[in-house]
Amino acid sequence: MADISRRRSPDLIGNGAVREIYALHAPELYRFALRQLGDGCAAEEVVQETFLRVWSSARGFKPELASMRVWLFAIARNVVIDETRSRLRHDKRMAAARTAAARGGQMSSDIAHITINRRLVQAALLRLNIDQRTALVETYLRDRSYSEVASELDVPQATLRSRVHFGLKALRLVMTEMGVHREV
Numbered sequence: 001m002a003d004i005s006r007r008r009s010p011d012l013i014g015n016g017a018v019r020e021i022y023a024l025h026a027p028e029l030y031r032f033a034l035r036q037l038g039d040g041c042a043a044e045e046v047v048q049e050t051f052l053r054v055w056s057s058a059r060g061f062k063p064e065l066a067s068m069r070v071w072l073f074a075i076a077r078n079v080v081i082d083e084t085r086s087r088l089r090h091d092k093r094m095a096a097a098r099t100a101a102a103r104g105g106q107m108s109s110d111i112a113h114i115t116i117n118r119r120l121v122q123a124a125l126l127r128l129n130i131d132q133r134t135a136l137v138e139t140y141l142r143d144r145s146y147s148e149v150a151s152e153l154d155v156p157q158a159t160l161r162s163r164v165h166f167g168l169k170a171l172r173l174v175m176t177e178m179g180v181h182r183e184v
């Protein structure tokens with residue numbers, strides 16, 4: 001096996017070196033992330049994000065400064081910090097919404113529910129393809145007519161209606177996957 005820890009950065013991308021590096025270091029990076037976050041899914045995402053950053057910034061690797069392992073763990077540490085900060089922000093927003101709902105009575109509760117629902121819908125919409133998302137946002141959320149939106153997007157109205165129909169189905173599925181259930 002070639003000494004991949006001493007390769008110059010342009011060689012990292014070619015010849016399957018990233019795959020080699022992944023095979024050598026991914027399990028160890030996963031265990032590191034799992035110890036830090038306590039969540040297997042989040043640890044897998046950290047490893048994936050680490051190697052995405054490795055691939056996109058391969059030219060930043062300087063073997064004279066640190067070994068490949070040290071570089072990978074530095075990147076993974078930054079990804080873990082980013083993930084932790086993201087979780088904390090999310091938890092703070094949710095706690096603030098719950099506190100406001102509990103303290104402020106029904107009106108605050110309604111505002112909190114609206115805010116939470118809005119965030120959930122935004123997150124779900126981001127998981128749809130761009131055509132369906134655009135169709136739903138323009139027709140449902142901005143309350144524009146099909147003819148106006150179809151004209152602007154330069155598509156037939158039937159195509160737009162189809163995008164809305166399948167977009168709503170996809171949105172329901174995404175919301176279900178997110179743990180959101182319809183209220184009767």
